[in-house]
Amino acid sequence: MARAPARVLTEARVAEINERIRQGGGFSAFLGSLFGDDSGRTSEVSYAALDRKFAGFLGDHFKNLSDAGVRYSGDSRPNDDPKRLGAFSPLRTIRRLNIRRESPRFINTNVEVWGARPLGLGPRIFFFPDAVMLFGGKRYEAVPYGSLSVGGGTVLCAEVSPHEWAEVVGHTWVHTNLDGGPDRRHSGNMRIPIVLYHLVTLVASEATFRLPLLVPHEGMAEVFRDAFREAIEYAGSRGGQTGGNTAGKGPSAGPADGRGEEHERGERGGQRPSREPARPAPRSAREVLGVGPEASGEEILAAYRKMARMYHPDRVEGLGPEFSELAERRMKEINAAYREIGGR
Secondary structure (H helix, E strand, O other), X not given: OOOOOOOOOOHHHHHHHHHHHHHOOOHHHHHHHHOOOOHHHOEEEOOOHHHHHHXXXXXXXXXXXXXXXXXXXXXXXXXXXXXXXXXXXXXXXXXXXXXXXXXXXXXXXOOOOEXXXXXXXOOEXXXXXXXXXXXXXXXXXXXXXXXXXXXXXXXXXXXXXXXXXOEEEEEEEOEEOOOOOEOOOOOOOOEEEEEEEEEEXXXXXXXXXXXXXXXXOHHHHHHHHXXXXXHHHHHHOOOOOOOOOOOOOOOOOOOOOOOOOOOOEOOOOOOXXXXXXXXXXXXXXXXXXXXXXOOOHHHHHHHHHHHHHHHOHHHHOOOOHHHHHHHHHHHHHHHHHHHHHOOO
């Protein structure tokens, strides 16, 4: 990968932007904001051609994130009531993530910028070519990509209206008996799906920024993680310009206690990928279908149908070509696995 230009949103540059916002305050700024005129407090931020190209790369993936309807995993708390949701724990705050292309307030720039914000929570998050910018309404904080890592894993959530692509692994009820069955004394006792989501987590090295995304489809999560890792790799090509987190103790987009999500399974660290990553070892047919050595023919068929539904091309229709390619590749693998062991 060609060396990227030097960082534009350095700590000093972000301080200049914030100072311009602060000095331009007052009654005149208030009047200007009423009429949508922030010109007196707006800074110009310009990027070179390579950064503009990279911004387009990021934009393609953020459009896919938006089209996929990803969720944001907010705070979680233990469920101390054995008669609520069958004692399912932890209870999570799950919100739709509002992702769209937009113009950051007080900044004019020559690149495509996508913003994200968990509905009703925290600062607005803007993805520039060299940093993630957090805007709380009065000032910006910059988190360089070089300070970020990408995590994975899965979580189980009790959700009334899960994403249509999410895998439902079980059910419970709002009001339950101690054995987990529905409490018939409550009229209108709602049956609640237990669903599996795949995590794509961006977290800063100093835990001042954390963005846990819940993606309903395993293949999509894989593509999004790779895209964010490529952003980190691109940042690393700036020759030491990305080290350190300039976010200080500013606003955080999510829980910032430095701990992994509770009940995450298979959390992977966000180490920067090598330029030629090692290819994973081929999986056996049973591993592809997720069945054990003693699985019956009916169990193998059920597993095959489940995997085929998950990776059918119709599930990713309308998203980027990388998803279609992944779905096609996985379907070939799934069909080959079933041909190998399905008739046994």
